[in-house]
Amino acid sequence: MSALLNQIKAGQSIVILTGAGISAESGLATFRASDGLWENHRVEDVATPEAFDRDPDLVQKFYNLRRKGVKDVIPNPAHEALAKLEKHWDGEVLIVTQNIDDLHERAGSKNLIHMHGEVLKIFCTKCAGGEMNEHVKKIEWHDDLFTNTPCPSCGESGGLRPDIVWFGEMPYEMDRIYNALAQCDLFISIGTSGNVYPAAGFVQHAQMNGSVTLECNLEPSNVSGAFHDHITGPAGQTIPELVNKILTS
Ligand code: BV8
Numbered sequence: 137m138s139a140l141l142n143q144i145k146a147g148q149s150i151v152i153l154t155g156a157g158i159s160a161e162s163g164l165a166t167f168r169a170s171d172g173l174w175e176n177h178r179v180e181d182v183a184t185p186e187a188f189d190r191d192p193d194l195v196q197k198f199y200n201l202r203r204k205g206v207k208d209v210i211p212n213p214a215h216e217a218l219a220k221l222e223k224h225w226d227g228e229v230l231i232v233t234q235n236i237d238d239l240h241e242r243a244g245s246k247n248l249i250h251m252h253g254e255v256l257k258i259f260c261t262k263c264a265g266g267e268m269n270e271h272v273k274k275i276e277w278h279d280d281l282f283t284n285t286p287c288p289s290c291g292e293s294g295g296l297r298p299d300i301v302w303f304g305e306m307p308y309e310m311d312r313i314y315n316a317l318a319q320c321d322l323f324i325s326i327g328t329s330g331n332v333y334p335a336a337g338f339v340q341h342a343q344m345n346g347s348v349t350l351e352c353n354l355e356p357s358n359v360s361g362a363f364h365d366h367i368t369g370p371a372g373q374t375i376p377e378l379v380n381k382i383l384t385s
Contacts, residue, residue, distance in 0.1 A: 140348045140365045141378075141385050148321035149228040150382075151347075152218060153338055157327020157354060159239055161372040162209040168329050183302045192283045192294075199298040200280040202236070203255050207278065211243035214326065214371035217379040219244035224383055230316050234328060234335050236300055251307040251335065253300040260287040262295035270308040274299050307334060317341040323349045324378075327371050330357035339363055352378065 144150075156166035167179055177194075181187055188195045222229040222245055231240055231248045236255040240248050258277040261268075275288065286293045301307050317323065323342035330336040339349050339362045351363040352374050360366060367374050 140350060141381050143348055144322050144382060144385050146225075147227045149316070149319060150221070150225065150230070150322045150324065151316050151320040151338075151342065152229065152231045153323070153325045153328060153335060154218075154231060154233045154235060154240070155326070155328025155335070156235060157329075158214050158233075158371045158375075159209075159212075159235055159237055160327065160354075161212040161214065161370060162237075162239055164205060164209055164237055164239075166327075166329075168331065180303050183300065184304055185302055186304075188297060188302070196281050196283060196298075199255060199300065203278065203280070203298075206237045206239075206255055209237075209239070211239045212372045214375035215239045215243035215245070217376040221379045221382060222247055227321075228316075230320075232313050232316070232335075232338070234332065249309045249313060251301065251309060251313060253298070253308065255298060255300065257299035258296050259299050260289060260292070260295045261297055262292045263287060263290050268305060310334065313338070314341060317347075318345050320345070320347045322382075323347050324352060325350070325357070325363070326352045326375060328353070328357060330359035 160166050182195060182198050218231060229247060231245050232251055233240055233248065234252050236253055238254065238256055256276060256278055257274040258281055259272050259274050264272040281296055284293045285296050287296055317338055320342055323339060325339060328335065336359050339359055342349055349363045350365050350367065351357060351360055352367045352371060354370060367378060
């Protein structure tokens with residue numbers, strides 16, 4: 137286990153970035169372990185505002201399947217370990233997740249930012265007046281969504297979309313994330329390939345303020361070289377051990 141953890145002192149702040157890899161052992165597919173295709177569409181081609189304008193039924197179908205998938209799975213020991221860390225560590229623990237599932241919440245994590253949105257929420261583009269950010273009113277939605285589903289607020293149809301940050305759209309709560317990165321003492325990245333920005337650049341932001349940076353992944357990511365240290369292996373095994381090490385450090 138990383139010798140760097142001996143530098144961490146009680147009361148210091150920890151920022152944890154998670155990606156699809158932390159949910160893999162719960163049974164949710166990652167993006168790039170497969171051939172990165174979904175029904176022969178590249179995710180980058182389905183998860184964009186242009187794709188939604190071009191073929192809203194295809195995009196709604198993509199998220200209806202993802203929404204169903206989330207309800208069939210449960211948090212794994214990695215999610216549970218992070219919730220335990222937040223509960224018992226006497227400094228701040230902030231999880232910034234790229235994931236759109238609710239497994240961190242169901243494991244008990246509370247100080248959490250879904251920078252790419254949440255598949256169990258939707259919003260009405262007509263009510264939002266074209267705005268798309270964390271301040272827009274979101275609607276909890278666990279069922280299938282269709283292009284002609286009427287908005288429960290304005291009654292109009294054709295405006296409801298998944299509360300997902302697509303490629304080319306601004307991720308949520310970026311100011312809050314950059315502030316946390318500027319002040320954290322330990323930055324841990326778990327289960328992300330380092331393909332997608334701005335998340336893949338967070339390690340540099342953390343490092344600029346002198347924080348210790350640790351990558352926990354199944355294999356080196358695209359930004360592995362930027363981290364001080366690495367723990368390789370499945371998160372369901374490595375993260376409980378890491379959390380115990382931090383809590384006893
Ligand atoms: C932005 C929601 C401006 C969708 C997602 C050209 C035009 C426009 C934009 C760009 C462009 N070129 C580049 C960009 C920027 C673009 C980008 O980065 N594109 C990439 C493809 C090059 N980014 C954007 O557009 C972002 N917006 O830039 O706005 C801006 C800039 C700065 C500041 C403010 C604004 C918006 C990006 C958000 C896109 N939406 N998700 C959906 O989910 O359907 S991203 C999508 O990929 C997922 O959210 C996912 O989280 C994310 C990253 O994937 P990973 O989580 O890393 O998953 P992956 O499968 O890749 O890797 C899993 C890893 O886990 C692997 O390494 C594997 O080894 C490991 N693993 C597997 N099993 C385990 C494990 N590890 C541990 N244990 C295991 N058991």
